Every structure is written in C-alpha cells, then in structure tokens.
Amino acid sequence: MATTGNTNGTAGLDSKQGSKQAAKQGVQEGFVYLPLIAGWLVPGAGHFLLRKWWRGALLATAIVGMFSLGIAMQGRVYGGASEILEILGLVGDLGNGLLYFVSRILGLGADQVQVTTADYGSHFIVVAGLLNVIAAVDAHNLRTGRKS
Numbered sequence: 001m002a003t004t005g006n007t008n009g010t011a012g013l014d015s016k017q018g019s020k021q022a023a024k025q026g027v028q029e030g031f032v033y034l035p036l037i038a039g040w041l042v043p044g045a046g047h048f049l050l051r052k053w054w055r056g057a058l059l060a061t062a063i064v065g066m067f068s069l070g071i072a073m074q075g076r077v078y079g080g081a082s083e084i085l086e087i088l089g090l091v092g093d094l095g096n097g098l099l100y101f102v103s104r105i106l107g108l109g110a111d112q113v114q115v116t117t118a119d120y121g122s123h124f125i126v127v128a129g130l131l132n133v134i135a136a137v138d139a140h141n142l143r144t145g146r147k148s
Helices: 011-027 034-041 045-049 053-072 084-094 098-106 116-144
Strands: none
Touching: 034 045, 034 116, 045 053, 045 116, 053 098, 053 116, 084 116
C-alpha cells in the first residue's frame, strides 16, 4: 500500500492552522488601532467602522445618554485635579473622548457640586467615560480577531 503526503496524520491539522493564520493576517491588514482611537473619540465609532451597526448604535446611545443625563443633573466635569479621588474622576471623564473636550470648551457641567442630584450626575459622567473605554477596547479586539 503506497502512502503519499504526511504519514503521521497531521497534514489536515497543518492546513487548518495555515488557514487560521491567513485569516488572522487578513483581519490585521491596515491600521489596527483605528477602531480603538475612533471609538474613544466618538462613542460607538469603532464599532461603526467595523460595520457592527446595532452594537455601535446601542453603545453610542448609552454613552451619550449617560453623559447628557449627567450634564442635565448639573454633574461636575473634572478639570484640574489635586486629590486622588478627583484624579480618578478626571481619568473617568477623559474616557468620554470628544464629549469631554467639547463640554470643557463650552463650560458645561458644574465646577462644584451644589445640589444632591449633581453628585449622581458626576457619577453618570464618569461611568459614561469608563463604558466608552471598554467599548473602544472591544472594537479593537474585534478588529484584531481576538473576539468575533
């Protein structure tokens, strides 16, 4: 009986691994950080670039909605920070990308919390930023093929 090819039965595995590597290389063509950067700057944009329309729309609606509610509740948009908790709030606010910079330029948000609901508003703004960072990383993972 004549045998051709690989005698230990791994020929099929080699071709499967080769096709997976080729698929990963195809996914990683171009600038792989574009969905990450775009998703951070504009909520949902990373998913829109990847043609994940529903996911992008849901994320954009949730993030912009939380940010807007926080502003409407007179929540604080952190600018300069001197204490550790203010620094953490600033990091969370920076996660909002362009929403943060536009709100700072337009003077939106309170400088000091003066009403009870403003504290909740500050938290809404920070959580919107953190959710935006998670969404941007998710878009990057979709782009690199770590997630489908």
